Amino acid sequence: MKRALVAPDKFRGTALASEISFAMADVLDRAGYQVGLFPMSDGGEGLLEVFGGSNRSAVVTSADGRRIIAPYRLDGQTAVIEMAEAAGLTLAGGAANNDPLYATTKGVGELIKAAIFAGAKKVIVGCGGSASTDGGLGAIEELEPVVRLKGIELVVAADVEIRFSEAAREFAAQKGATPAQVALLTQRLEALENHYFQRFGVDISSLEGAGAAGGLAGGLAAIGGHIVPGFEVAAEFNGLYEALEGASLIVTGEGFLDSHSFLGKVVGRVVSLALEHGVQYLVVVGDCDPQVKENRRDRSIIFSLVEIVGEEQAYRATLESVRITLESALKLHGLGSL
Known part of the structure; x- marks a missing residue:
């Protein structure tokens, strides 16, 4: 057959x-x-489902500053987080209701911290579906001092291949930004590249995928995260690569x-x-x-x-x-x- x-x-x-x-x-x-x-995910919404769905939750800050309950998964010492569950555009009410200049990833940092406090030694962060273009600054500020991440494997599952400074030009308009706001957000990201290099000694300017989730991927990379294509994370987990051998149709x-x-x-x-x-x-x-x-x-x-x-x-x-x-x-x- x-x-x-x-x-x-x-x-x-x-x-x-x-x-x-x-x-x-x-x-x-x-x-x-x-x-x-x-069933697949590119690292955006749906990554949790690939891993079996959520079994934990934490109260975090949404992109627009509200306190919300965000789900995540913890299996043994591995946690899976979708940034969209904390700072997603859908949660913010879509592009029409989003404030692209002030949307924050603070809640993503809170969710990562909650997973670590719950015992996670490896945290997979799905980067997609974001309301924010803050370059991950909100998340990093919440995780300070980043020494707390010592011994933690931070896997950043990116759903796009763009670089950090390109995030606003490519996707901010979809989040409700005007052309003037896109230009301002791009300037912010370019300044953040330098800030992260000065603060953490990591040059993220040429990292492929660093622009995922409004630059959250690059921000997490600056504090030790490893950016990988979200598709690869999902495919390795569910065995798609091995299943291709001998298949006649996909x-x-x-x-x-x-x-x-x-x-x-x-x-x-x-x-x-x-x-x-x-x-x-x-x-x-x-x-x-x-x-x-x-x-x-x-x-x-x-x-x-x-x-x-x-x-x-x-x-x-x-x-x-x-x-x-x-x-x-x-x-x-x-x-x-x-």
Whole structure:
């Protein structure tokens, strides 16, 4: 029996990665495949789910200064944190309600500290979905004196590949920043690079991924954190790399395909792995930027729920729409026995 793998990211706002995985697996099972499920995350929202969900919580400061309860996971001496649970844009009420100049990562520092006090010796911080562009300053100030991190392995799971000073130019507008505010935030980040070098002796200016979560990744790197692609953290944990051997098909996807999807995000990483291992792949997304799809040589394997079932059904009945869309993709490419 042929083996197929499903390795989607979440469809933000409509379905978890695990829910999308089960919907895809249902179709592939009926098509005659032996299916392996690997719900994924790029280090942003959904990383906790990959590791089994939260089992602890702490009261921390949100990006807009409120006191909130933030979940995290502690297994033995390993903690998993999503920065978005403390300083996420969704928690701040979206871009329209966010204050991009004052949004803070203070709560992320509080959450890291809580995990360490609970016994963690290794802390994995998922960097994605942020409201802030403070370069991690709020978190670092909360963790001072950083000597308390001695003996702690701090893994910074980045969801993008941009450098520290690029964070505002690339993503601050999505967090509600005006062009003038983007320029000011960029100046702040450039000043912080120098401050971190003077304070901690670490040059983060050329670190790939340091701009993740509004520069939080770079800030944590300055105090000893190790930046790694969030996708790798998830894939190593759930065994995706090993599962690729002998697979004949892999299906991935996300809520919206855009130019960033192939720059460190789940879809781009899965496609690269498939090409590396010579595995047939399909991409099923909620919707996509038509220009991005048109510019792809592999555009014939990209399928959008909105294109197949329409926008209303894609949002109202996402999981059923995933099933319909994947079934159409398999039939079009003559894959399986539907």
